[in-house]
Amino acid sequence: MALKRREFLQVSALAGLAATLPACGSGILAEPDVTAAGFGEAARGTVTMWCRGATQAGVQVVIDKFHASQNQVHINLTPVPDGQYVTKLATAIRSGDVPDIVDIDDINSMLFIYRGVFTDLTSLVNALPYRQHMSPGHLRLATDNDRIYAVPYLADNSVLWYNKQLLERAGVDPTKAVTSLAGLLEAARRIHALGPDVYAWSIAGNSPGILGFVVQPHIWATGTDNISGTLGSQRGHVEGNEPLRKTLEFYRTMWQEKLLPAANYADAGTTWGSDFRAGKIGFFPSNYAATVVGADPAARARTGVTLLPGPEGGTAFFDGGDNLCIPRGAKNASGAWQFAKFALDVQQQQLLPAGGYTPVRGDAATGPFRQKYPLNLAPLDHLDRGYAPVTLAYNLLYNQPDSPFIAMFRRAVFSGDVDGALHAGQQSYDQILQQAQL
Amino acid sequence: MTLSRTDLPAPVRSRAAREVRRPSILGPRSLVHPPAVGLALVTPAVLFVGVFVLAPLAFAIYISLTSWPLIGSYRFVGLSNYVNIFEDGAFWHSVVYTLTYTAIVTLPILVVGYLMAVVVRANRRGSTALRTIFFLPYVIGLSTLSFLLVLEAQPGSGAVNLVLKALHITDGQTAWLVNGPAATGLICVLVIWAVSGLTMVLLISGMQSIPRELYESAEMDGASWWGREFHVTIPLLRRAIGMSLILSVIGSFLAFSQFYILTQGGPGRATTPIVLYIYQRAFVQLQVGAATALSIVLVIVVALISAGQFWLLRERD
Numbered sequence: 001m002a003l004k005r006r007e008f009l010q011v012s013a014l015a016g017l018a019a020t021l022p023a024c025g026s027g028i029l030a031e032p033d034v035t036a037a038g039f040g041e042a043a044r045g046t047v048t049m050w051c052r053g054a055t056q057a058g059v060q061v062v063i064d065k066f067h068a069s070q071n072q073v074h075i076n077l078t079p080v081p082d083g084q085y086v087t088k089l090a091t092a093i094r095s096g097d098v099p100d101i102v103d104i105d106d107i108n109s110m111l112f113i114y115r116g117v118f119t120d121l122t123s124l125v126n127a128l129p130y131r132q133h134m135s136p137g138h139l140r141l142a143t144d145n146d147r148i149y150a151v152p153y154l155a156d157n158s159v160l161w162y163n164k165q166l167l168e169r170a171g172v173d174p175t176k177a178v179t180s181l182a183g184l185l186e187a188a189r190r191i192h193a194l195g196p197d198v199y200a201w202s203i204a205g206n207s208p209g210i211l212g213f214v215v216q217p218h219i220w221a222t223g224t225d226n227i228s229g230t231l232g233s234q235r236g237h238v239e240g241n242e243p244l245r246k247t248l249e250f251y252r253t254m255w256q257e258k259l260l261p262a263a264n265y266a267d268a269g270t271t272w273g274s275d276f277r278a279g280k281i282g283f284f285p286s287n288y289a290a291t292v293v294g295a296d297p298a299a300r301a302r303t304g305v306t307l308l309p310g311p312e313g314g315t316a317f318f319d320g321g322d323n324l325c326i327p328r329g330a331k332n333a334s335g336a337w338q339f340a341k342f343a344l345d346v347q348q349q350q351l352l353p354a355g356g357y358t359p360v361r362g363d364a365a366t367g368p369f370r371q372k373y374p375l376n377l378a379p380l381d382h383l384d385r386g387y388a389p390v391t392l393a394y395n396l397l398y399n400q401p402d403s404p405f406i407a408m409f410r411r412a413v414f415s416g417d418v419d420g421a422l423h424a425g426q427q428s429y430d431q432i433l434q435q436a437q438l
Numbered sequence: 439m440t441l442s443r444t445d446l447p448a449p450v451r452s453r454a455a456r457e458v459r460r461p462s463i464l465g466p467r468s469l470v471h472p473p474a475v476g477l478a479l480v481t482p483a484v485l486f487v488g489v490f491v492l493a494p495l496a497f498a499i500y501i502s503l504t505s506w507p508l509i510g511s512y513r514f515v516g517l518s519n520y521v522n523i524f525e526d527g528a529f530w531h532s533v534v535y536t537l538t539y540t541a542i543v544t545l546p547i548l549v550v551g552y553l554m555a556v557v558v559r560a561n562r563r564g565s566t567a568l569r570t571i572f573f574l575p576y577v578i579g580l581s582t583l584s585f586l587l588v589l590e591a592q593p594g595s596g597a598v599n600l601v602l603k604a605l606h607i608t609d610g611q612t613a614w615l616v617n618g619p620a621a622t623g624l625i626c627v628l629v630i631w632a633v634s635g636l637t638m639v640l641l642i643s644g645m646q647s648i649p650r651e652l653y654e655s656a657e658m659d660g661a662s663w664w665g666r667e668f669h670v671t672i673p674l675l676r677r678a679i680g681m682s683l684i685l686s687v688i689g690s691f692l693a694f695s696q697f698y699i700l701t702q703g704g705p706g707r708a709t710t711p712i713v714l715y716i717y718q719r720a721f722v723q724l725q726v727g728a729a730t731a732l733s734i735v736l737v738i739v740v741a742l743i744s745a746g747q748f749w750l751l752r753e754r755d
Contacts, residue, residue: 087721090508115510266613401704
């Protein structure tokens with residue numbers, strides 16, 4: 001039978017359309033039955049796991065211990081670069097070929113939970129005997145409509161470190177100075193007066209992620225956030241946010257008075273903490289990894305730690321870190337949950353400081369742990385002060401180089417235009433949140 | 439007297455029309471092969487284009503009409519992704535930035551490429567080595583060069599700052615990639631240096647095809663070196679120059695890797711060109727539907743600009 005041109009084109013078009021249709025789909029995979037008898041116990045087979053590149057070493061240690069403890073479940077770990085994690089996981093979910101368990105930055109958990117692609121773990125988490133000791137900040141980032149879709153795994157918190165020797169020489173009592181930004185500013189001036197090569201404070205002024213990590217707790221300490229409203233209808237709370245204005249003015253004053261090193265202007269975080277560890281800095285808002293892990297014993301001995309204060313009181317810390325989630329469509333969800341429970345055991349949690357992290361269980365701070373890791377205790381003893389915003393746009397608002405928070409910070413602090421920075425910030429926050437919640 | 443087609447009676451006209459139309463079902467009928475042979479020969483190409491060009495394009499248009507997120511389910515939203523483009527201030531900022539960037543680099547790329555072609559067009563000793571040296575940055579590629587520049591632009595330690603300090607132009611502490619205008623300037627210099635080699639290659643082939651006699655005639659008529667360039671070389675290079683400009687403008691409109699590597703669009707949105715903005719909408723904001731609508735608009739805009747350039751640079755006989 002001869003095919004006419006019109007028929008040929010029709011057949012070709014239909015074939016092309018048919019080729020595209022399999023790619024269409026809802027992207028929502030089947031949810032594992034977590035209520036099945038024996039779920040998470042005596043599982044078998046291989047569990048595929050993704051972790052952030054930054055946490056690979058720590059996760060691998062726990063996996064090795066898990067393998068040594070049993071031989072029925074094998075964990076196959078794939079590290080994914082932090083900057084590509086969300087995109088790669090989203091692509092994997094879209095393709096329908098997902099890992100059985102993911103170790104994900106807790107701030108990004110809601111991005112996936114809101115789209116309904118993680119397994120509801122509420123009953124499993126609530127059944128854990130140490131449920132009440134778990135980091136409430138982590139759990140808040142894993143909860144949507146009272147359902148829990150992740151279990152906290154490790155904490156990476158921002159706190160305020162100080163050089164006890166410099167503070168003593170400057171006559172600064174940290175218990176009194178670190179109660180307000182005015183007190184900190186006064187202390188900063190006295191510390192810088194010790195010598196031209198001694199600076200009061202250090203911050204990576206060109207690193208969007210670090211700025212969001214260490215500056216925001218000053219605002220959260222007052223019970224305020226830069227974002228207002230509930231998920232799905234959030235907008236910026238920038239103009240008229242007095243704690244934010246006071247925090248930016250605090251940094252602006254320190255920059256003007258040269259209490260910060262000039263190198264802070266361009267510091268993208270590549271040498272974060274090296275100046276503090278060298279003993280040249282009085283106060284250093286940062287995390288345990290950047291401050292303590294690479295420090296020699298003398299540097300550790302002269303280091304003190306406290307939570308970050310609000311402009312006129314209160315304290316907070318960034319409740320960062322990782323959650324463990326089981327994507328819908330996981331083939332060995334039972335084995336994944338068995339591993340998650342193992343990773344949450346106190347013995348494994350107490351290994352976390354060696355890798356630069358903090359346990360997510362308050363009851364991990366046993367006597368021996370306190371003796372071994374005294375600088376790891378500040379957030380652990382005040383888990384209720386931990387906070388991080390529940391939003392679909394954290395990466396866009398804070399972690400990207402074009403994020404409005406770093407633009408606002410730099411314009412206010414380095415250029416001195418606080419009003420202009422807040423006005424532009426409000427517009428950018430609103431626009432980004434509107435787009436992210438479409 | 440000859441009969442025209444309209445002079446024929448109606449039945450004869452319709453028969454004549456059928457006779458003309460009948461062979462045109464699959465084009466003019468071959469005298470030696472049946473139509474099935476032609477069909478079989480073009481089918482692979484048609485399938486290839488259909489599966490790898492037309493179907494993805496149709497699918498992209500479909501995606502652009504949905505809320506398609508990278509995660510989760512989607513819904514049909516009609517033309518709202520296209521309508522929203524008009525209200526997307528960040529997109530228009532990236533459009534203005536891309537136009538500015540294109541305006542800055544296009545002419546220097548042509549001028550530098552032309553000058554390099556002038557230097558190496560004659561087959562003198564060392565010309566081949568110079569051609570290789572001039573073309574080398576293009577071979578190395580913008581991505582590799584951008585990664586190198588990340589290191590060389592560091593305040594205090596990068597070669598850019600060390601050289602400028604040695605020349606007493608700056609104090610050597612300039613944070614090039616933290617300042618929008620400075621970063622743009624640095625990227626423009628990088629691109630002009632890296633891409634001019636391609637323009638040089640395009641122009642050399644045109645220059646070498648110009649008959650030597652034309653230059654000799656011009657010289658006998660008293661034309662200076664500049665006169666020969668302006669009245670002989672450039673007019674005869676019209677097509678090659680046109681092609682260089684079109685490639686350069688399209689390349690500037692689609693610029694991505696150098697910005698992604700060097701500034702990631704920052705500080706703020708100060709160095710965000712259109713393609714980087716589309717990438718961010720798709721893979722950072724995870725809004726594939728909106729990003730696809732932007733991509734389709736970009737394709738149309740680039741096609742229109744290229745068509746306009748072709749029209750402006752067409753041969754006028």
